[in-house]
Amino acid sequence: MLLDMDQCLLFVLLLMMGRNGLCQQGQVCSKSVINSCGDCIRSGPYCVWCKQLNFTKAGEQEAARCDTQAQLIERGCKRDEIISPKNNLSIVQEHPLSVSFNQQEPVQLTPQKISLKLRPGLSTTFSVSFKRVQGYPVDLYYLMDLSYSMKDDLENIKELGKDLFAALNSITGHAQIGFGAFVDKTALPYTNTNEKKLQKPCDENQQCQAAFGYRHVLSMTPREDEFKKKVTEQFISGNLDSPEGSLDAMMQAAVCGNKIGWRNSSTRLIVLTTDAGFHMAGDGKLAGILEPNDEYCHMENNLYTKSIEMDYPSVGQLAMQLEKNNIQPIFAVTKNVETVYKELSKMIPKSEVGVLSSDSKNVVHLIESAYNRLSSKVTVTHDNLPDNVRVVYTPQCKHAGLPAENEGVCDNVKAGQEISFNVTVTAYSCMTDKSFTIRPLGIKDTLTVTLSTNCECECEDPQDKSHPHCKGKGKVSCGICSCSEGFVGQFCECSIGDRDERSLQASCQRHNDTECEGRGDCVCGRCQCHTTESGNSYHGDFCECDDEHCEKFQNKLCGGNGKCNCGTCKCNPGYEGSACQCKVSEEGCRTLNNTVCYGRGTCKCNRCECKEGYQRPQCKICLGCSDPCQTKLNCIECLGFDSGPFKKNCSVACSQSIYHEMVDQFTIPTRQCQQKDTKGCWIKFKLDQLVGEDNYRAEILKQRDCPEPPSVTAIIGGSIASVAFIGILLLMLIKLLIYMKDLKEFRKFENEKKKSKWAEADNPLFQNATTTVTNPTFTGE
CATH class of the missing domain: 4.10.1240 (Hormone receptor fold)
Structure with a gap:
């Protein structure tokens, strides 16, 4: 029975899926140079080794023992003769999650320590659980802009201490509040450096304090009266330009933990209130301040002492220190700078932005809302990830994002609610005893993962050094012969010194060239390489490689920072380049927004190699690109x-x-x-x-300028008038043509008439009438 058209299409579709979809998902072993079982295991996650004796055919390379398990079984290797190391996972420390906060250290993340032994390229997955402890302590540091424009706000903050404590106590019974203030660097063009203006930057009749960069006013305290007293003592100050030194202040508040009074076990919040933008790295050049911010604490007598010596920190520096110290910023700003701080918030993990009213009276409600948003969003990420290791997070919660490589996110998480993340770890190269940490952002708890790889084979070989398989001249190592001294060959069948036949010698020639490149002897069909003048050995299947002819830098082989391997430099860790002449660094490729070459190139030797069209030094500008x-x-x-x-x-x-x-x-x-x-x-x-x-x-x-639509009445009326006018015009034209033609014919007739001569003689054909009849009634009239 013939298939109809729909059935034919379905059959073709299934055939294409079978050929393209299923095959592409199959396991593949990408083999390179394989000389042993260990080489095979390191070649890829799906490469396995057959240790079965006599598995290879006559003349076949031992590398044929390396393939996927399915291929080896198909070619006759027994399943129990296949070597394939597996991943091992062991939980070293797993304290249970705490139910509520007590004076001891609460546990919010479990497990705490895991040991992994992975095969390169083969992933393993484990689960991490998190539960936010109810009543967990909160440390809130109120960092206020005391420039003159914040005068009304300061007066209101002096009266809001009670409300702030009440709001925090509704969240936790272990709340502390600190206070700090900032304006800007006391240097031109940020501040008037006139001596009188430095001491009193406000008007004569206005009470204000001397100009300053950042001042720490009150360390963390649970006492409401102490907070109110310190804040009441504060007065407004002033400066010249609109952007303020808020990043300077936040950096010091983050790194000066002992002076601020951050507790080890607490949720740390910085509430920044301001009505202006911020200066950042590079702006210090305006005042001749060229030294970059060093991210260290420089506080003496509660004042930032390096304000006019060090540049402002970059956003990247600040974000790194906030994350390192588990501090979550809340930007309480006025409407006019909301957009600016929302862009800043995108670059700082675990931060929120709220809009202040004109007099800051809504700051308590703003802090409550921002805290709820921060605490209900759990973001798990990692630190100090080793090279060639990949970690992917899959959240197991109701409000979760897609699996992500850098972090996993669960939103709308309530206090006391337990959530989990599946963590998938893959190592792509061999390593021993590396470690990295997994932690929720803004939380002290961490999981330490110790990682090593399984790159060697455990074949459980017999200890017989005179195995029959090796002609009694060697032992078996993972199915292949390891010959005793003085013997070579696949089965140790050749003694060193014996001369082989011409066919064996031909196998030592590459492209019918000199035997073993003139650098070795052909023994039993294989090259045994000579040593170089310096005592090193040539190597390679045909002795084609040596370790002395690599590129030099500063008259040193591989710059003294690597080893030469077959004409190519293998650099030591921390160096790169064809001659290992460069230290691995991205500092010269870093942009102001803390990216590498703006994402339009790669950083090699600390310089940007830009994609086509983009220009050095940092691939910012593109010449020839479309508008x-x-x-x-x-x-x-x-x-x-x-x-x-x-x-x-x-x-x-x-x-x-x-x-x-x-x-x-x-x-x-x-x-x-x-x-x-x-x-x-x-x-x-x-x-x-x-x-x-x-x-x-x-x-x-939102609005676009569009031309007004044409008038339908005018178009129709105009069209009818145009048609009538054209019709009349055509009729007149036709009438004119006919008149011109008639006039021409008439004139021609007139001319012909003038030329004619009439004959005066009678017509000979004419005859008179033979009978004449008279009408009697005709009177002649």
Whole structure:
């Protein structure tokens, strides 16, 4: 019976899935140079070794013993003769999760220590559980901008101490509050350096304190009256420019733990209140401050002493120290700088932004809301991950994101609710006793993972050094012969010194060239390489390699930072380059936003190698690239106004390369574009290029300028009038042509008439009438 058309299509589809889908998911062993079982195991996660005696055919290389398990079984290797090391996982320390907080150290993450022994390339997965302890202590450090514009806010904060403690006590019974203040560096152009202005930067009739960068006012205390007293003693100060030194203050509050009074077991919060933006790394050059921030504590008498000696910290430096010290910032800012601090929050893990009212009266409610958002979001990540190791997190919770390599996230987690994460670890190279830590952001608890690899074979070979399989001249090692001294060959069948036949000698020639490249002797069909003048050995199947002819740097082989292997430098850890001439570093490739070459190149030898079109030193500018205002027009149109050629697949075509928002007006000046869309309307938008080649953030004006639609009545009336006018015009033209033609014929007739001569004689054909009849009634009139 013939198949109908639908059945035929289904059969073809299943056939394609079987050929392409199933085969691609099969295990593959990518073999390179295999001389032993250990070489095989290190070649890939699916490579296994057959130790079965006489498994290889006559003349076949022993490397044929290395393949996937399915292939070896198919070729006749017994299952119990296959060597395939497995992953081993052991839990070293696993204290149970704490139910509630007590004076002892609570446990919020379990297990605490795990030991892994992995085969390179083969993943293993284990589970990590987390439960936020109810009543866990909270340390809140209130860091306030005391520039003149915050005068009204300071007066209100002096009265909010009671409300702040009440809010924290509703969260935990173990709350502490500290207080600090900041303005900006006391140097031009940030602050007026006139001596009088430094002592009193405000108006004469205004009570204020001397200019300062950052001052620590109150260490962590559970006493409400002490907090109120210290805050009441504070007065406003002043400076010149609008951005403030908030990053300086946050850095010192993070690294000066002993002075601030952070407890070891607590949730640490910094509440930053301000109405202005912030200076960051590089801005110090305006005042001639060139020394980078060293991320150390420099506090004497509660004042930051390096304010005018060190530059502001970068956002990356601050984010790293906040994460290292388990501090979660809450940015309580006014509406005018909300956008700026939301962008900052994206670069600082576990941070929140809230909008202050004009007089900061809502700060208590803002802190409560931000704390609830921070505490309900659990983010698990890792530190000090060894090279060639990959970790992927899969959250096991109701509100979870997709599996991610760098971190796992569970949201809307309540206090006392237990959640878990599946952690998948893969090592891609051999290593011994490496370790890294897994921890929730903002939480002290950690899991230490000790990692080593299983790169060798345990074949349980017989100890007989005169095994019959090796002609009694060697022992068996994982199925192949390890010959005694003086014997060589696959089965130790050749004695050193015996001359082989010409066929054996031919196997020692590469491309019919000199035997063993002239650097060794052919013994039993294999090359035994000579030593070089320096005493090292040539090596390789044909003695083609030596370890003395590699690139030099500063007259040193491999720069003195590596070893030469067959003409190629193998660099020591921490060095790279063709001659190991460079230290592994990305410092010269780091950009102001703490990326490497803006994601448009790779860092080699501490220099950016940019992708086509992008220019050094940091791949920021592209020469010859298309104008993004034009190339992104279709995406802007579909994202902003749901129209244009990408309308049907806008999310697929555009959402990965453009992050957009609709605005009423532009704020920060940048690259502004004005383009005409498919409907003839003018669209105005602003583009900021983010990290990567094709990655933009767009601000799109909500309104677009479109031409007014034409009047239908005018068009119809105009059309009818035009048709009538053209018709009349055509009729007149036809009438004119006919008149011209008649006039021409008439004139021709007139001319012919003038030329004619009439004959005066009678017509000879004419004859008179023969009969004449008279009408009697005719009167002649």
